[in-house]
Amino acid sequence: MDFAFDARTEELRARLLAFMDEYVHPAEPVAHEQRARLASPWDTPAVVEELKAEARRQGLWNLFLPDAAYGAGLTNLQYAPLAEITGRSPQLAPTATNCAAPDTGNMEVLAQFGDDWQKKQWLEPLLAGEIRSAFAMTEPDVASSDATNITTRIERDGDEYVITGRKWYISGAMDPNCSIFIVMGKTDPDGPDIRRQQSMVLVPRDTPGVTVRRAMQVFGYEDHFHGGHAEIVFDHARVPVSHLIGEEGGGFAIAQARLGPGRIHHCMRLIGMAERAIELMCRRAVSRTAFGKALGQQGVVHNWIADARVTVEQLRLLVLKTAWLMDTVGNRGAHTEIQAIKIATPRAVVDIIDRAIQLHGAGGVSQDFPLAELYAGARTLMIADGPDEVHQRSLARRELKKYL
Missing domain, CATH: 1.20.140.10 (Butyryl-CoA Dehydrogenase, subunit A, domain 3)
Incomplete structure (x- = not known):
């Protein structure tokens, strides 16, 4: 077995390590100082935007996406040592390189399952780092480790879906730049196949009936740099049927x-x-x-x-x-x-x-x-x-x- 990294991985590792030493690690205390002076702790410190601009200028951007049409076109094996490097500064480096969860997973979902309109409307701004997103799956009232337990309802009403339910620990949702939620709920709660009852829909943050109720703490931390972890209530929120990702039952x-x-x-x-x-x-x-x-x-x-x-x-x-x-x-x-x-x-x-x-x-x-x-x-x-x-x-x- 060959344990050596290939030439492209080595080249990107060298550039990323230099970026971390020259820009990211020095920015860590600066980011905390700037955040303390912001009007809202959920606003983005200026130094984070500076890091994003520099990472993009250096080509250290969207490294996680294996599809070259959207990202760097790296394999998982090529990306692994790069993600490890960003893990040394988990508050700043993943965001700086546009490789932060939950945006990464949401971009993968849209790239793989989204239609052309959904990609244009939401994937492209995410790829550009212009907006953030959240993935609304976990619920407080059921054991969400078993996704078949999810109780949020997504009901078809003519040309719209009506979403009703409560989610929590929805990462990134406190960030004011978080513009879109991917929401998982049940479209067919009585269906015979418990793994075909769920669907996913795109719900814009400003949709009437969507309330970001509070920030959930993690061991006392609010994870400001990650956009927090929110409790969200969907009270008969309506979106067009075009916001369905994939097919009904595919969630x-x-x-x-x-x-x-x-x-x-x-x-x-x-x-x-x-x-x-x-x-x-x-x-x-x-x-x-x-x-x-x-x-x-x-x-x-x-x-x-x-x-x-x-x-x-x-x-x-x-x-x-x-x-x-x-x-x-x-x-x-x-x-x-x-x-x-x-x-x-x-x-x-x-x-x-x-x-x-x-x-x-x-x-x-x-x-x-x-x-x-x-x-x-x-x-x-x-x-x-x-x-x-x-x-x-x-x-x-x-x-x-x-x-x-």
Whole structure:
């Protein structure tokens, strides 16, 4: 097996690493300072728009989209090390390169399932970074890890669909630039096939009957740089039937197509988050003295650093294998590996970040280091895109099936 990156990947890695060092990391404190002075915490700091303009000028834009008609035309294997690099600054780098969730998944949905009008109206502005979007699937009143439980109704009334329901943790929806929601609900709640009851429709933010009720916190954070996570009420909101994505009953299949790439993108970025934590851990270990010697001379710290390095190398290989399989045999053929990385990566990265926090003492849980925010983000990914237990159940059943 050849573990080397190809020439294009190496060239993009070099450019992206330089962009991170020259622009993104210096912008991190600036972005926080600017946000503190904004009229609304949901407004975009000026430095973020500057980063986006520079990334686009350098051709570091829409790297996630494998379709060359819309994005960089990279394979999953080529994109993986690039997403890892952006994961080192998860608040700024994905947005700066127009590779931030949930926009990435929504652009993939529109590129794959949208019609020409939907692509013109919504995909093109998203590709240009002119607007943001949100994916409204999770609901507070049901176990949304099982998408067949969703209760939001999408009812046909002549030439319109009427949407009624309540969603929460809808990422990006607090951003005033979030102009469009992709909403998943049931068009045929009594249909015999529980995976053909759901559909997806495009709902503009300013549609009457749509109320963004509040921002949901994540471990006390509101995730301003990600556009927050909103609770949204749809009270008989009406959209034309032309806003249906694909066909009626196709919502479950579209969701599965969207979540496969989304899961591996999260894991790619998690590797970068772990690398950032290891870097901070090592810098702290050689610069801080306790009980007469540097922290890096303490045996337990040696163990933490060594274990972190071994873990990251293992995870990276599994993520790259999964990316390769997705490219060669498709998402269905890589199903086991996608679930494996979704289970293994967040929990391992949470542990690495936790050790880094411990090494920083009180500073580790403060706003003076990015570790607390990294921890909150990584820990949340043990729930997002399907909780670990759902993936464990599915993966175990597939393994057991070989012996039945």
